[in-house]
Amino acid sequence: MRIAFTVNGRLHELDIDPGEYLLEVLRRIGYKSVRRSCNSASCGTCTVLLNGKPILSCSTFAVSVDGQNIETVEGMADGDKLHPIQEAILEEGGAQCGYCIPGVVMTGEALLRENPDPSDEEIRLALNGNICRCTGYEPQNRAIKKAAQVMRGEIDE
Amino acid sequence: MNDSFVTIGKPMKKVDGLAIVRGKPAYTPDYDMPDALVVKLLRSPHAHAIIRSIDSSQALSIPGVVGIFTYQDVERVPYTRAGQGYPEPSPYDTYLLDRKVRYVGDPVAVVAATTEKAALKALRKIKVEYETLDAVFDMKEASKEGSPIIHDESDCSGVYDNSRNIAAHFVMDIGDVEKTLEECEFVIRRTYHVDTQLHAALEPHNALTYLDPVGRLVVISSTQVPFHCRRILSRILKKPIAEIRVIKPRIGGGFGGKQSVIAEPYAALVTLKTGKPARIAYTREEVSMATNIRHEMSYDVIVGAAGDGKIKAISLHGISNTGAYGEHCLTTFMVSGSKTLPLYNKVDAVHFGGDIVYTNLPPAGAYRGYGAPQGLFPLDCAIDELAYEMKMDPLKLKEMNSIREGETSPIFEIMGEGREGVPQIMRSCKLQECIDLGRKAIGWDSKWGKKKRNGNKVRGVGCALAMQGSGIPKIDMGAATIKMNEDGSFNLLVGATDLGTGSDTILAQIAAEVLTVPLEKIIVYSSDTDLTPFDVGAYASSTTYVSGNAVRLAAEKVKERLLDLAAVYFEKDRSELTLESAEVRSRDGSSVSLSELCTMHMYTFNQQQISESASYVGEESPPPFAASFAEVEIDTDTGKITLVNFVSYADCGLALNPIQAMGQLEGGSMQGIGWALYEDIIYGKDGRMLTNDFFTYKVPSRMDYGKLTCSLVDSYEPTGPFGAKSIGEIGIDTPIPAISNAIFDAAGIRLRHAPFKSERVLFEILNMEV
Numbered sequence: 001m002r003i004a005f006t007v008n009g010r011l012h013e014l015d016i017d018p019g020e021y022l023l024e025v026l027r028r029i030g031y032k033s034v035r036r037s038c039n040s041a042s043c044g045t046c047t048v049l050l051n052g053k054p055i056l057s058c059s060t061f062a063v064s065v066d067g068q069n070i071e072t073v074e075g076m077a078d079g080d081k082l083h084p085i086q087e088a089i090l091e092e093g094g095a096q097c098g099y100c101i102p103g104v105v106m107t108g109e110a111l112l113r114e115n116p117d118p119s120d121e122e123i124r125l126a127l128n129g130n131i132c133r134c135t136g137y138e139p140q141n142r143a144i145k146k147a148a149q150v151m152r153g154e155i156d157e
Numbered sequence: 158m159n160d161s162f163v164t165i166g167k168p169m170k171k172v173d174g175l176a177i178v179r180g181k182p183a184y185t186p187d188y189d190m191p192d193a194l195v196v197k198l199l200r201s202p203h204a205h206a207i208i209r210s211i212d213s214s215q216a217l218s219i220p221g222v223v224g225i226f227t228y229q230d231v232e233r234v235p236y237t238r239a240g241q242g243y244p245e246p247s248p249y250d251t252y253l254l255d256r257k258v259r260y261v262g263d264p265v266a267v268v269a270a271t272t273e274k275a276a277l278k279a280l281r282k283i284k285v286e287y288e289t290l291d292a293v294f295d296m297k298e299a300s301k302e303g304s305p306i307i308h309d310e311s312d313c314s315g316v317y318d319n320s321r322n323i324a325a326h327f328v329m330d331i332g333d334v335e336k337t338l339e340e341c342e343f344v345i346r347r348t349y350h351v352d353t354q355l356h357a358a359l360e361p362h363n364a365l366t367y368l369d370p371v372g373r374l375v376v377i378s379s380t381q382v383p384f385h386c387r388r389i390l391s392r393i394l395k396k397p398i399a400e401i402r403v404i405k406p407r408i409g410g411g412f413g414g415k416q417s418v419i420a421e422p423y424a425a426l427v428t429l430k431t432g433k434p435a436r437i438a439y440t441r442e443e444v445s446m447a448t449n450i451r452h453e454m455s456y457d458v459i460v461g462a463a464g465d466g467k468i469k470a471i472s473l474h475g476i477s478n479t480g481a482y483g484e485h486c487l488t489t490f491m492v493s494g495s496k497t498l499p500l501y502n503k504v505d506a507v508h509f510g511g512d513i514v515y516t517n518l519p520p521a522g523a524y525r526g527y528g529a530p531q532g533l534f535p536l537d538c539a540i541d542e543l544a545y546e547m548k549m550d551p552l553k554l555k556e557m558n559s560i561r562e563g564e565t566s567p568i569f570e571i572m573g574e575g576r577e578g579v580p581q582i583m584r585s586c587k588l589q590e591c592i593d594l595g596r597k598a599i600g601w602d603s604k605w606g607k608k609k610r611n612g613n614k615v616r617g618v619g620c621a622l623a624m625q626g627s628g629i630p631k632i633d634m635g636a637a638t639i640k641m642n643e644d645g646s647f648n649l650l651v652g653a654t655d656l657g658t659g660s661d662t663i664l665a666q667i668a669a670e671v672l673t674v675p676l677e678k679i680i681v682y683s684s685d686t687d688l689t690p691f692d693v694g695a696y697a698s699s700t701t702y703v704s705g706n707a708v709r710l711a712a713e714k715v716k717e718r719l720l721d722l723a724a725v726y727f728e729k730d731r732s733e734l735t736l737e738s739a740e741v742r743s744r745d746g747s748s749v750s751l752s753e754l755c756t757m758h759m760y761t762f763n764q765q766q767i768s769e770s771a772s773y774v775g776e777e778s779p780p781p782f783a784a785s786f787a788e789v790e791i792d793t794d795t796g797k798i799t800l801v802n803f804v805s806y807a808d809c810g811l812a813l814n815p816i817q818a819m820g821q822l823e824g825g826s827m828q829g830i831g832w833a834l835y836e837d838i839i840y841g842k843d844g845r846m847l848t849n850d851f852f853t854y855k856v857p858s859r860m861d862y863g864k865l866t867c868s869l870v871d872s873y874e875p876t877g878p879f880g881a882k883s884i885g886e887i888g889i890d891t892p893i894p895a896i897s898n899a900i901f902d903a904a905g906i907r908l909r910h911a912p913f914k915s916e917r918v919l920f921e922i923l924n925m926e927v
Contacts, residue, residue, distance in 0.1 A: 032181075033180020034180075035186070035359075035360070035409075036186070038441045039440060040850050040851060040852060042852050072180065074179070082175075082178065086178035090171065090174045090178055092816075093816035093817060093820045095174060096657035096658065096820055097407070097408060097411075098176075098183070099358075099359040101180065105178065105180075123859075124859040125859075127859055128858050130859075131858060132359075133358055133359055133410050133828070134820070135820055136820070136825075136827035138865055139816075139823065
């Protein structure tokens with residue numbers, strides 16, 4: 001069957017199998033940042049934004065995003081200029097193996113759009129579904145906090 | 158001491174950081190190979206069985222199925238999947254495919270198909286007739302008479318005693334423990350048991366294989382050990398090493414789980430059988446139940462002390478569960494003694510020993526800590542119990558008996574990696590500083606022994622000390638090649654594998670510091686067995702210390718070459734020249750930039766390529782040290798354990814990159830916290846792992862801890878590159894004993910079986926009330 005949806009503002013029209021998951025389809029059309037880990041909606045690695053809200057692409061049927069907007073981490077940087085969350089993750093040591101990072105960035109972005117000044121507890125709660133086996137979470141939590149400050153204009157980039 | 162360095166000791170951003178945060182294709186599954194066959198494995202549903210027959214005819218008729226291979230199609234070559242020094246101290250007890258299966262998940266057949274759908278369909282259509290055998294799951298039952306024999310084949314080698322399922326056995330004694338105990342005023346005899354753990358690296362095991370235009374086998378794999386992988390593939394596929402190339406892209410986490418050669422051979426087999434590219438990607442279920450897990454261990458521990466608190470005798474006698482195959486079986490067990498017992502070095506007598514046994518469970522293997530946390534749990538907690546018996550502050554008791562700078566332990570010499578070790582003196586040991594800082598940070602003096610109660614909540618604190626190592630001395634080797642480009646940049650080629658630890662960055666920092674260039678002038682490539690020099694790989698906390706020393710030596714050689722060539726160029730004596738800030742400067746004030754010098758050297762003047770290699774093998778393995786403290790709150794109505802705060806201070810020598818070093822300590826601590834409190838593997842009665850996904854196997858998340866406070870103390874290890882030791886593993890050693898001790902301080906309950914599930918606490922509370 002044929003569906004059409006935008007990814008990072010670019011329209012894609014393509015044939016899919018009705019049972020195909022969004023994760024597979026996104027990887028097939030080149031969005032390799034979307035990664036498979038647990039494949040059962042319990043680790044957050046494959047998180048993308050659907051109309052601005054974080055969803056788990058490993059358990060979302062591709063057909064259900066027909067006509068809608070998807071955002072992935074490939075669309076976050078502005079040319080060579082990183083998004084404040086990406087920059088803060090680098091500065092705080094929030095990326096080790098990096099496999100979880102696209103999911104963490106997208107979930108963090110969704111949080112900061114909704115709540116530009118989250119408390120430590122709100123950051124933990126919002127990103128609780130994003131498992132990271134490498135960092136011990138502290139550097140990533142700090143990074144989201146710092147990015148929020150940058151985005152609010154309170155500290156320089 | 159950091160101030161004299163430009164790049165070393167600075168919180169440099171990761172050299173691969175930009176790619177990582179932008180989600181660039183970097184990992185094995187990101188490689189496109191449109192015509193690659195999909196490889197799937199049919200796995201045994203039985204824990205122990207003989208395959209009577211396999212009928213693949215129906216499956217082969219499915220459109221898209223290209224081939225199905227069973228034990229009848231592969232040569233029978235016993236080997237070990239363990240990626241470790243060669244010859245391996247692990248038994249050759251594994252076969253690519255065998256007529257016998259030894260755990261639920263053991264591969265039975267390899268399916269190759271053009272689509273995943275066809276491959277999955279074929280798995281369902283292969284008909285296998287099994288003759289099931291009795292199985293043994295309890296490691297304490299495994300070596301008893303009448304237990305089913307798991308490795309009854311005649312062609313396996315290196316097994317200690319097949320007939321009793323004992324894969325390996327080790328005993329060592331210093332002095333006479335029982336006799337020394339008679340002189341001790343206080344003696345603690347206990348049994349401690351720690352369950353297994355899953356690595357749960359987010360990137361599943363996977364590999365892509367193909368034949369290059371001249372017929373060499375190329376393997377792209379998420380592996381910690383590309384060179385061991387090449388050697389093992391050569392053995393089992395009967396293909397010369399020269400005809401195999403292993404490429405390691407970025408790795409999405411390893412923790413030891415990718416230190417064994419697990420998925421690669423099946424894809425390679427398909428490529429060799431069909432001539433076509435092949436891709437294998439394990440599902441999460443397969444990663445959990447059919448790669449490696451941690452060795453479950455149980456120890457009878459004895460600690461004896463004189464009335465003044467001097468610990469005089471320690472005995473650790475245990476059993477380790479290696480599952481169906483013996484990869485890393487002897488060495489993980491030995492490490493549980495060799496990386497823990499020297500910590501308490503003022504003793505008169507030590508015993509360490511026991512058996513590593515086969516069971517019909519998933520094979521255990523290398524896992525961060527590599528046995529040390531399994532040994533530290535009984536050792537540290539028994540000393541903690543001893544302190545309470547003596548009515549003494551346990552931190553004080555551990556402090557007064559533990560090793561310090563300038564001291565040694567005979568154990569270093571006795572126990573090595575599957576053989577004797579090497580003697581060493583602690584040239585750097587800031588354990589006392591770790592203790593002092595941690596004690597203050599947790600508020601030990603105001604909290605320990607105070608039994609703070611608030612309604613049904615009680616709080617307590619616990620401590621644990623740990624040491625690890627830095628590489629395997631006199632066995633494991635790392636090498637580096639540095640090649641200079643005409644613009645003054647350098648290619649750093651290493652066989653070391655960055656599994657996310659930041660080692661590519663740290664190795665680049667070492668080269669940049671020696672060559673006095675900015676970090677961005679060092680272009681790291683790791684690793685490719687065709688292009689990069691030999692390195693045993695990333696394990697045993699070795700990359701910074703072993704591979705780092707190799708990089709330092711290679712960079713120094715390049716520096717010497719540069720100065721020699723500059724001397725010819727300047728027509729000056731070599732002794733008048735120095736390399737500073739990417740320039741060769743002469744005493745008379747003239748200078749030439751590295752880019753200018755090298756451009757000339759390559760194109761017009763004295764035309765030469767500057768390229769140097771160096772190797773390093775550690776003569777010793779300087780341990781990092783840590784002091785960790787846990788504060789827990791127990792709900793006495795429900796048994797719920799809340800980790801309020803976890804504080805860990807570590808001495809890793811000079812931290813070459815403090816952000817990355819801290820990340821290792823924080824990440825290791827969290828993995829240890831998960832193992833202590835949440836991560837619990839459950840098997841069915843048939844030996845099937847029931848917790849083989851992230852729904853049922855609880856990896857800790859952001860809401861599962863209170864505070865995590867990690868810090869490094871300043872230290873300098875003279876044998877390390879720029880004073881560095883390791884930091885990769887030590888973080889995982891302390892959470893289990895520290896949390897166990899804190900639970901006792903809070904609730905008066907000694908949990909001697911990890912993980913510490915809330916129901917275990919509750920049952921103990923109910924027992925006490927009865």
